Amino acid sequence: YGVNATGEAVYLDFKSAIDRYGKEQAKLNHISNPTAKQVYDLGKAIVEAKYGNLFQMYEKIVDENPYETPMMIYPATHYTMGGVWVDYNLMTTVDGLYCIGEANFSDHGANRLGASALMQGLADGYFVLPYTIGDYLSNDIRTGKISTETPEFDEAENEVKERIDFFIKNKGAHSVDYYHKKLGKIMWEKCGMARNEKGLKEAMVEIKALREDFWKNVNVPGAANEMNPELEKAGRVADFLELGELFAKDALNRNESCGGHFREESAEIDGPQKGEAKRNDKDFAYVSAWEYKGEPAEAVLHKEELEFNDIELKQRSYK
Numbered sequence: 001y002g003v004n005a006t007g008e009a010v011y012l013d014f015k016s017a018i019d020r021y022g023k024e025q026a027k028l029n030h031i032s033n034p035t036a037k038q039v040y041d042l043g044k045a046i047v048e049a050k051y052g053n054l055f056q057m058y059e060k061i062v063d064e065n066p067y068e069t070p071m072m073i074y075p076a077t078h079y080t081m082g083g084v085w086v087d088y089n090l091m092t093t094v095d096g097l098y099c100i101g102e103a104n105f106s107d108h109g110a111n112r113l114g115a116s117a118l119m120q121g122l123a124d125g126y127f128v129l130p131y132t133i134g135d136y137l138s139n140d141i142r143t144g145k146i147s148t149e150t151p152e153f154d155e156a157e158n159e160v161k162e163r164i165d166f167f168i169k170n171k172g173a174h175s176v177d178y179y180h181k182k183l184g185k186i187m188w189e190k191c192g193m194a195r196n197e198k199g200l201k202e203a204m205v206e207i208k209a210l211r212e213d214f215w216k217n218v219n220v221p222g223a224a225n226e227m228n229p230e231l232e233k234a235g236r237v238a239d240f241l242e243l244g245e246l247f248a249k250d251a252l253n254r255n256e257s258c259g260g261h262f263r264e265e266s267a268e269i270d271g272p273q274k275g276e277a278k279r280n281d282k283d284f285a286y287v288s289a290w291e292y293k294g295e296p297a298e299a300v301l302h303k304e305e306l307e308f309n310d311i312e313l314k315q316r317s318y319k
Contacts, residue, residue: 025042058071084099086099102117104124177233180240186207194264204249207244211242211245255280257279262277278315281313286306290302
């Protein structure tokens with residue numbers, strides 16, 4: 001049921017790991033009948049060598065010793081995201097569109113967790129992009145000035161102006177954060193690591209209702225022609241409210257368990273893998289590309305078939 005005031009955190013207890021490492025180290029050091037303190041000290045030293053900096057940061061934040069008190073952790077967005085294809089320059093299949101960090105599945109961060117994902121962001125940002133994006137943009141030096149006197153530019157500019165004008169003038173009852181948090185709760189509870197048909201259908205209905213209320217009752221303080229982070233946030237949350245419903249629609253369509261996404265209707269029923277995620281590569285070996293039609297629920301599915309020539313598809317098992 002979760003711990004602390006939110007009920008959304010869980011405990012990560014290193015007690016058994018410290019005890020196990022301590023006993024192993026005692027054997028290696030030929031210590032017969034080690035005391036409890038010796039086992040603890042030896043085990044703690046091993047854990048400290050592995051995670052010491054993370055434990056220090058945690059203790060500074062919550063003022064608790066994680067070696068002795070279970071840590072409160074929160075499964076975050078890492079668990080519900082995938083990654084788009086990029087080449088070695090980090091460019092997607094769309095010419096000129098780059099994707100960096102956790103959002104791609106490049107050379108690092110395959111497990112999408114913590115320091116590994118952070119390392120990918122650092123590597124992409126420090127060592128790859130300074131050379132690849134610059135190289136790509138160098139070809140545009142000769143392009144010359146691009147005219148804005150086109151119907152397409154006018155349409156885009158007017159659309160942005162109308163949206164900004166709406167946010168500033170609409171004096172609703174709720175802040176942008178109010179809608180952001182409500183959307184996050186729906187996504188976490190019904191479109192997270194474990195999802196089912198009933199919850200996903202409910203999520204689509206709830207997100208649509210939340211989006212409609214957003215466009216009636218959102219309140220954005222400040223002005224348009226100044227540094228206004230709330231205005232920027234409003235535009236992003238407006239996008240999230242559409243993407244959230246599309247995520248639920250996509251998850252509803254993919255009736256299989258794959259990667260870190262567990263569809264409760266798709267699990268092994270019996271045998272040694274009972275309860276494990278059950279993949280369906282026969283029907284779902286494709287990337288879903290959804291075509292926008294004005295409403296997320298009306299999006300049209302286009303399938304980009306996946307071909308695996310050099311590797312064998314296998315079902316993930318934690319047993």
